[in-house]
Amino acid sequence: MGQAPTCPEIINIKSIHNIIMKYDRILFAGATFAIASIAIPEFLSSEIGYASAENLIQASNQIDSESVEKVQTVENLQQVSTKASGLLAQNATNSVKVTGIKVSPTTNGIEVILETAIGSITPPAPQTSGKLVYFDIPNATLSLPDGDRFLVENPAKGIANVSVSQANASYVRVIVTGVDAVPQASVISRNANPNPVAQTPDDGEEDIVVTGDRAPSYRVPNASVTGTNTPILETPFSVQVIPRDIIRDQQITQVKDALNNVSGVTFGGDVQGRSGNTFSIRGFTGSPVILDGFRRFGSSGEAGTQPNFEVANLERIEVLKGPASILYGAIEPGGLINLVSKKPLATPFYEVELQAGSRNFIRPRFDFSGPLSDDGKVLYRVNGLFQNQNVFQNYTQPDQKYYIAPTIAWKINDQTDLNIAFEYANSTRPATFGIPAVGKGVADIPRDRIITEPSDTVTNTTVNLGYTLEHRFDPNWKLRNAFRYTSYNYDFGVVALPLAFIEATGNVFRVLASQESQNKDYTFQTNVTGEFATGDVKHTLLAGIDYVYRDSRIISAVDFTPRFLNLFNPTYGLVKPSENTLPNFGGSTTTGNSWGFYLQDQISILKNLKLLAGIRYDVLSQRTVNIPGSSTDSGESTLNASAFTPRIGLLYQLTDTLSLYGSYSQSFTPNTATTASGQALEPQRGWGYEFGIKSEFLDGKLFATLAYFDITKQNIAVTDPNFPLFSIASGEQRSRGIEFDVSGEILPGWKIIASYANINGEVTADSDPTIIGNKLFGLPQNSASLWTTYEIQQGDLQGLGFGLGFKYVGDRQGDLSNSFALGSYFTTDAAIFYKRDKWRFALNFKNIGDVKYIESAFGTRGASNNFGDPFTVVGSVSLQF
Known part of the structure; x- marks a missing residue:
């Protein structure tokens, strides 16, 4: 025995290959072939380092190929300056500053509200491509508290994400990506300052001072634990989600504390530090904690076989209630927790x-x-x-x-x-x-x-x-x-x-x-x-x-x-x-x-x-x-x-x-x-x-x-x-x-x-x-x-x-x-x-x-x-x- 290692275990790919081949050659060969047949030809033929429409911000990995191809039509965009004088030099026209962004679900889709410190924005005409709709807003610059980007995921039913970015010095791009189809979306502007006054740019090289906030995110409409990206409103079982904002607002450092926000979940202890947290859902002990859909340490869902999980790398915590063996195999009937x-x-x-x-x-x-x-x-x-x-x-x-x-x-x-x-x-x-x-x-x-x-x-x-x-x-x-x-x-x-x-x-x-x-x-x-x-x-x-x-x-x-x-x-x-x-x-x-x-x-x-x-x-x-x-x-x-x-x-x-x-x-x-x-x-x-x-x-x-x-x-x-x-x-x-x-x-x-x-x-x-x-x-x-x-x-x-x-x-x-x-x-x-x-x-x-x-x-x-x-x-x- 002795002390546990203080550095990561070195993963030997050949050893893993031999182990898996020993227990199932067919599966390993099939997986290897699937990766090789798709990835290798593209890797060999790709031109590493080639930049096309380099300032276009990708809204999400969910944007399909047709969408990306059609949107990437603006070539050789200039580098966007983050200084006030730089923006003025790049654009002779006085730009409208977007100081805040709010996302509001509507009956049929979503409304993106651009708050401006002074001036107004003419609502742009939407353009569609694949499963996304996008809006190019001329004579506008972003002035947000988080820099030159805004991204919110799953803001409403049927909406995968909303992205707002500074496409170049002269216009802002809003991209709304649908889950299954082109979403219904609109963009409006609203003056965030009820008593606007004239603003004169400073001649100095000062950073832009920003105000505003991001869209509320205690509400998450979709959950990956269901196996498909079906909205929770349309799933015939109980699913609760603890998003990252709650983890931040409560200053949570342990998964067990986050689950205090969910009905029917009780903490069972940490088994003397050996195996980490154990949980019960709806009274049944041994409810497993899985990570990105993967079970840990066997498939029987027994208590005391899962380590303490770190929350720093979590986007959200999902709780699926009731018997869930259909997607996750051997499991206790109370439900499971997906990180x-x-x-x-x-x-x-x-x-x-x-x-x-x-x-x-x-x-x-x-x-x-x-x-x-x-x-x-x-x-x-x-x-x-x-x-x-x-x-x-x-x-x-x-x-x-x-x-x-x-x-x-x-x-x-x-x-x-x-x-x-x-x-x-x-x-x-x-x-x-x-x-x-x-x-x-x-x-x-x-x-x-x-x-x-x-x-x-x-x-x-x-x-x-x-x-x-x-x-x-x-x-x-x-x-x-x-x-x-x-x-x-x-x-x-x-x-x-x-x-x-x-x-x-x-x-x-x-x-x-x-x-x-x-x-x-x-x-x-x-x-x-x-x-x-x-x-x-x-x-x-x-x-x-x-x-x-x-x-x-x-x-x-x-x-x-x-x-x-x-x-x-x-x-x-x-x-x-x-x-x-x-x-x-x-x-x-x-x-x-x-x-x-x-x-x-x-x-x-x-x-x-x-x-x-x-x-x-x-x-x-x-x-x-x-x-x-x-x-x-x-x-x-x-x-x-x-x-x-x-x-x-x-x-x-x-x-x-x-x-x-x-x-x-x-x-x-x-x-x-x-x-x-x-x-x-x-x-x-x-x-x-x-x-x-x-x-x-x-x-x-x-x-x-x-x-x-x-x-x-x-x-x-x-x-x-x-x-x-x-x-x-x-x-x-x-x-x-x-x-x-x-x-x-x-x-x-x-x-x-x-x-x-x-x-x-x-x-x-x-x-x-x-x-x-x-x-x-x-x-x-x-x-x-x-x-x-x-x-x-x-x-x-x-x-x-x-x-x-x-x-x-x-x-x-x-x-x-x-x-x-x-x-x-x-x-x-x-x-x-x-x-x-x-x-x-x-x-x-x-x-x-x-x-x-x-x-x-x-x-x-x-x-x-x-x-x-x-x-x-x-x-x-x-x-x-």
Whole structure:
């Protein structure tokens, strides 16, 4: 064992090739051929460095080849100056300054409002090309707080993005890109100064002073987690999105804090730092967190197998509710969480930020993006940070992290795009354990008390490397091929491991232990999406195949000599031996393969009646070989499972802004337990019904979902009453309830995101009759959240804003036996921020009342109940240039 590596694991392409060829030559060959046949001829024939219409700003990677070809008609544009005198020299005509841009959804499309400090703009005539409409506005210059660019993604239903750029010194270009067709769009101007005065240019070489703001973005109309770019309003299941602006406004640094804004999601703890965050959705534990559609560390969705995720490189967080095996394979029936990474930008973007706060918190961060080639066909983006903070418990090791995530996007030709992404994270942190239950509650001890040793630490290392290749055969059909390599390792030093709590004496039974684990995943995905019609009926077809090969290893060393610690009067200072002197406890290596095949069709039966139907087939195998030690002998076990999982949904749009829907879907996860006869248990099966209503308000600026669901999970492994050392698949759990989520902008500058859930989760079958009817652990019957901000829109205080938030979590049970309870809690957060030119200053106050509460529980009476953070202050200053 030893310390985890402090530098990225070097990925040997030949080794990866050999591994994949060993387990499936056909798949690897097919993927290689697909890349080579599309990319290599274009690469060999391309003229690297050739610039055509170099000042045209690419609105998005979604612009199709026909669009780009038609728009690129302005050759040899002059370099745009960023100085006032430069602009005047380039254009003899007095230009109108655009000082602010707002995007407003309309009934049929979108309206782009250009705010001017003085003067007006004649509405230009639209021009169309492919799936975009663009407007060239003469005698205009951009004077925006973020520089010479404006880009907002998914601002309205059917709109992929809106881009506004300085095409050259004499005109501004507005590009509106549709998702499936040319969008309905218009451009108007509005005087932002109610009392305009004459302005005379300064003779000096001063930078342009800018005012204005960007369009509100608490509302995201589309989500990639659905498998297609279908608007959320038209999907027959519940989807919530946490955009980047909420992450920024709440100064979030952990995914778990962002998910406080979503109904029905509960945090389950971090498994003593080994495997990162665990979550429950609608009461079912082990809901996976995926990154850009890729599962991590196996396909069974088990809890405790996903690392802490960094939010600095995230564009948004998506939550898909209900059984979702149709697209993601073996999964718990509550739902899943999809993290969407930032993508490279076509125009230069640079942002630096410094956060600092309570407990010596410091977090410098950067985000750089732009073109790498003169023709704009190769783009880059890189995010990086360092973080250091003392935890509120009495540990000597701070929580320290290094993170870097570069991405390259290459437009190979007009029909083909390649994206290559890398991510590396290394953290050293305290090996935190929770507190035990005492009687009917948790131990009444100070929040900073620990039951291990102050010097206990764990090191985590994560590496992700992959590509996504997209080829558009025509405007209606697209092929996507993707690969992702993931490596996640953790390594404990010697720690005081709590094994049991003796309530009668108050003593914690501890042993000295060490553990390390290495996990690797190799995932391939290939799918095709197409749009076609059969008569008057329109179809959006999605068909795909995915393959995962997993390799993991875990080994432990334990000295079982008792080291007692009194919970209520602790004395620390254990002398720890060298790690290699601990007795070998044993371990295991596990390898596995899984295949998934799926087919889904979204059918527009009528203009306002849509049917979604699909089915998936999964087959997986797993082999585990024991590493001999004091707890294990040599030996091995195998697991094989397969399942069909359907999904069907119906949605009826009463109006363009109001939808009613109903859906039914299934899920499965393999059981790893065995029967007394040595047979593997049948896979766990889940199914659920959902009915709901979705609506847009205020011209699409505000969006709300109200849903009722009823989910059942069967074949849960429970103790065999006749052979207690073995299991039978007779357990059943049920969860049903209502959820409400709303997000968006109520008035100009006033944004909101809020949620409420009322859920009843219970055990409906078990081999132990005493727990039938018990509540699912960690699940509150009632929970609610609210976050709202207001930013002053004009006047001397323009850019000054305030935020206020609340979170309520009701009583919860600590385990399935319902032997102890976790109390309810109510916390309050607040923020004040100020934006000026390219600067942003913010100060956030979290848990203002310094409420002492239990945030998470892992379902046992042992050391698995964790306090939430105390009162915390975080300040930040950021600059975009």
